[in-house]
Amino acid sequence: MIKTHPWIGGTEEEYETQHFGFGAQSLKIAVRQMVEHKIKSGVKDMESYLQETLDLNDTDKLTLTHSCDKLIRLYCDRAGPSLEAIDSEIEKLLQIPPNVLLPEDEVQLEQVSDEEYQKLKEEVALLRKRVERGASLEALLSADDEELSSIKNVCEIARKDMEILDLLQKSCLKNDVKMIKNATEFICSTVPFLKKSDLIFGD
Known part of the structure; x- marks a missing residue:
């Protein structure tokens, strides 16, 4: 009412x-x-x-x-x-x-001037650039790590192939046909573009 x-x-x-x-x-x-x-x-x-x-x-x-x-x-x-x-x-x-x-509002007592605000903006922009550079560097290092891993794998395969070639050379000197055949088949198994049909030895 x-x-x-x-x-x-x-x-x-x-x-x-x-x-x-x-x-x-x-x-x-x-x-x-x-x-x-x-x-x-x-x-x-x-x-x-x-x-x-x-x-x-x-x-x-x-x-x-x-x-x-x-x-x-x-x-x-x-x-x-x-x-x-x-x-x-x-x-x-x-x-x-x-x-x-x-x-809880006393923090508002500290007023920010235009110059201080501009300085804060510049600091934020600088931090953003640092973050972007850090991300780019991390991506580059990751790519380098992958490339190094690939090179290591290639070197390891080459080392094994050299060992087999050394073994082949020794087998040839000894006229050990069976050992030469086994070594050749092993090399073909490590090289993807060679097939068993390409071998000079048949079963």
Whole structure:
């Protein structure tokens, strides 16, 4: 019954809530609800007392109820100006001056100038370039590692082939045909483009 503005929140309400535990809007709504509850409960208690103490018939009881309801509406309407004055006092009490900061907002005291901001941007750009160079260097080193691994594999294969060739040479000097055949087949197995049909020896 009492006119109450809806809660809309906002920055000031949020800041007041962080500082006091409640905001001005919330408190004004709570005060109106409390006043309306007090008016209703007081008038209804009076109505109950009159119905119990007076010898009323049903018509009188109905008239009493209607009269009490009208009295409640009248009290609520007349409470409007007083509640407006209370609203103003609440706003004055809970209004946080612009120079007051919450502990978690004290970091905002350190304002950053344009020069400092530009310097920070340059530092960020420099760090970004360092990260990019680091990534490029890592990719290059990875490629070098792969290339070195390939070279090592080739060298290992060449070393084994040289050993087999040495063995072939010794076998030729000894005219050991079976050993020459086995060595040749081993070489072909390590070289993918040679086939068994290319051997000079048949089964």
